[in-house]
Each structure stands twice: as C-alpha cells, then as structure tokens.
Amino acid sequence: MWTALGAPACVLTAVPGAIALTTGWLPPKLRRAVVRPQLWGYGGLMSAVGLTTEMSLSVLAPAQQLLDFCGPLGFAPLLLGFVLQSRARRPAAL
Secondary structure, eight states, X not given: OHHHXXXXXXXXXHHHHHHHHHHOOOOXXXXXXXXOHHHHHHHHHHHHHXXXXXXXXXXXXXXXXXXXXXXXXXXXXXXXXXXXXXXXXXXXXX
C-alpha cells in the first residue's frame, strides 16, 4: 500500500526537478525565492532518487539487519537533495 502512495510522490518530486534542470523553469510559487534553478533541479532529482531508494529497499529487504544497513543508502541522497534545494534559494536579508 505504501508503495502505491509513494510512487506518485517520487514522480511529483522528480518531474519539477527535471524541468528546472533542463529548461530553467520553476513553478510560479518558487520563482522569487530560487536564485539558481539548475541547482534546485539537481536537488529535486536527488531527493526523488533518495525517496525511491528508500521505498525500494524497504519493500525488497524485509529482514531487519538488512534494513539497518540499507537505511542510510536512501536517506543520504534525500538529505543531499534537501541541502541542494536550500542552497539554490535566495540568501536571507540581514
């Protein structure tokens, strides 16, 4: 059941990232806040890869020892994607 709910989340994360990476286009809500759209696109794709990896490993590896080992494999790209997307935003005014 979670895979059926998570697959659209991966697609909804990856598609705007791929569009921002290839064309530089951003959703209207983000246009004022994001300075570097390509970096934001890389972050979106990296987050989608991390989310997909995390979901795939949880379905394919039901053993607890394997999940303890493979958990960071999905979490690391997800965290890196969030960091890249935050670095693409406009710096806060002092």
